[in-house]
Amino acid sequence: MKRYTVWALLAALVLGMAGFAQAATEVKMTGDARVYGVFFANHNFTGWNTGSWDNNSGAYTGAGTQTEDRFQIWERFRLRSDFVANEAVKFRLGIKVEDTWGHGTLTAANPQVAIAVYQAYLQFKLPDCDIEVTAGLQDLSLPANAFFTDSVVFGGDRAAALVVNAPLIKDTLAVSAGFSRMIDTNRTYDTTTTQVADELDMYFLALPITLDGFKATPWGAVAVAGDKAGYFNAGFADYLMSAGSVLYGWKNDQNAYWWAGSTFEVTALDPVKFYADVIFGAGAMSDRKYAKRQGWFIDFGAEYTGWDILTPQVFGWWSTGEDGSIRNGSERLPQILPNWGPGNSFLFDDSQELGKESNMGANPVGAWGLGASLNNISFIEKLSHILTFTYMRGTNQPGAIRKMNVLLGSNPYYTMGRDLTTEESLMAVNFDTKYMIYENLAAVMETGWAHGDFQSSVWGHRLASKSREGDAWKVAFGLTYKF
Template sequence: MKKLIVLALACAAILGLAATAPAATEVRMVGDALVYGVYYSNRNFTGWNPAVWTSAAGAYKGAGAKTEENFQIWERFRVRTDFIASEAVKFRLSLKVEDTWGHGTFTAANPTTAVVPYQAYLQFKIPGCAAEATAGLQRVDLPQSKLFYASPVFGDNAAALVVKSPLVDKTLSVVAGFGRLIDTNRTYDTTTTQVADELDLYFLALPIAVEGFKATPWGAVAVAGKNANYFTNKSSQYGSAYYVDDLASAGTFLSPTLWKNDQNAFWWAGGAFEVTALDPVKFYADVIYGTGAQSDRKKSRRAGWFLDAGAEYTGFDMLTPQVFAWWSTGEDKSTVNGSERMPIVRPNWGPGNGFLFDDSQALVKDSNVGMSPVGSWGLGASLNNISFIERMTNRLTFMYVGGTNSARAIRYLNDLMGSNPYFTMGRDLTVNEYVLGVNFDTKYMIYENLAAIVETGWAHGEFQQSVWGHRLVSQSRDGDTWKVSFGLSYKF
């Protein structure tokens, strides 16, 4: 009980700041709470844990050492407080607590409270112009057409400086930013020899909007230090991959291992497009090329393409039909010539609230399969905003996902390393594999700010035994993956 005092003190600190703020400062508080149960069967298509990296040096444990817990109850509550000095200056502090009932904060006898700041930033207008700067822990999304939720390259909270400014009123603007994603050793390196232990991201976008059309050309550069901790930092919100999986090539693990250079540059160039001139028919598309470590050993280089496109019809009152497709380059037959998959940093991409990808699920934990958006192709359809009953909306989405990776490349690394975290069955598909996914989601507004939510998902995968081994593939054939999440969402 005493440990819960930490949470009370955090809330008191917010109220104390509000009470002692200058008279001219306006304080606004909003927040949300989620309480929901999740029944999830056959995680990773096996019901077993995936392979995981266990040290910054690249040690790992193979898949299938643990069995899943089918049912958990999650609770998350968040408070966002804005301290507004004027129209030109404000500061936001956002705190959250998130855990399962019976664990951590929600343990009955000896709770271990964990209050996490997930946003903390200063936002102000630059004097003498219309530009706005935001500095601190904030949401950063590289441009993406809105049908696909967020970026396959980066979409998450990050410590960053972002400047936005209009160039031509209501037509052209600029967004420029810098984020420090990893700084492993912080103030001092571990010895008197300095090492490159940071991962930094620079980005620039030029949103262009005219009647019926919007285009956002953009570019990003990441500078990746060799000694940043890529092996134990998760690179997805769902926790299905690590930074090393998404940035490095498979050849990085061949002798001599890891990168040769102390620092490697990765860069991306892309465009997000939305066409509404034919409203109620709307079109969406994205084109991205990314590459990295091109000055390193040939086997350590990585480069590839990612394309998506979709359309929706918004002319019906009771539903919105959507169709979508995507394609990305995959590994060729050789590992020694580097990777042909586009490097990514922290993806948050997916259409139709799909069960297969980590995207827009309202009930966030245990919410999806966690497939990689690169090294795959797919198509799908969604009936969104279905509304035949007052206060109730539904969504039905179907997806088919195939692989673009050579079976030979994945098999070679698996033969060399055994079950490893770099390639994971169900997350990374060969050209001979596929996954089917369906999700049906329902929201019922009990009151204006209180919703009952049910999210269901089902997935079936066909995998190659010669690539992943008899044990994992045989287990995947015993039953499909599915989930049922049900709970309450309150916003205030």
């Protein structure tokens, strides 16, 4: 009986606190749900898995050891709750449930709890001004043009960060500055009494400029990378480090990485609009020669928005690639976690609504490419389409990738289909459709096809030969609901 009395008292306390919170704080809830099936043939151009890192020591499982399952049904639900004290102060809590049918949370036979917190931040304005501070787990991106979805360096992912946004000249000039601790492998205590550098910290500054018919955002970022941070576990090693540092490690306990660039948007000739990004980045430049990584990335896009029935778009990009040696460092732009891609392209992890198994995972860094898109095609009310063709070719000399594969075998650092040599190319087409059943409920179908030409002398006969047996393609269909 006492046990039930205790539970009753606890329930009364929770209800009382909820009632008090409701009286003092306004709670706003928004969210979205997706349920969709994906048929995907020839993942990674082979129907086999890519290589993957097993631990932070660099152990790995090679490509071509597992066979694809071509059909999956995915479900995702996200709920965002804003606890608003007043116009200046709020707290956001975002929770997510995501899994595939037949496994985990969304299966009657195995109802495990798998709710993840993906947003948790405090946001407020300083008294008597428009300076806004956001602190906590939040969506974070380095500056980029929405035409290309997001940043090729770090874009559209959650991170624990402190960000300050302040207007300097109203509607003309602002400043955005922030700090993010992206990795802290050992957290409070290192594993022994010897302290190690196990963190990856990033600092960034941006100056959005808005003029009549022109926008630009010059920006810069600096990351301090500890040599004992979990780059392999976090999936950062492929994008951030050089091949030499993956093989032999760093001399320094900490290395600095830095990026500088700007976004550009020209609307003075509206309805013709132009977009561009220019970025240079470098890292580990004070370490051994093989550990250095530096490179350029440039993209350009244009669109005509004067028609109601469709929006024609063209785009292209170029970046530096490896020079053929792994002994003198990397000539590619260092990245942390990219989210770049135009036109909903099937090649890139970009703007697909049905996100799981949605693309080929190609990396635009170390490549150049061209493409065209017919966006916002709409001849029937509530029905819209997008059609995109993309062609890309590598700027990496075959020698660097070949040498890495000779030393390690098929490995996760260089992946066939993601990293291209100067003798390799990809092409892809996607045709995607959305029908608005109701204002907030849509039926979505995304389709894609991709073909790649790969060198047997670089990737080995087994993987390259398998890629020639059939092209990659997908059909995804599902429902999306937003509230």
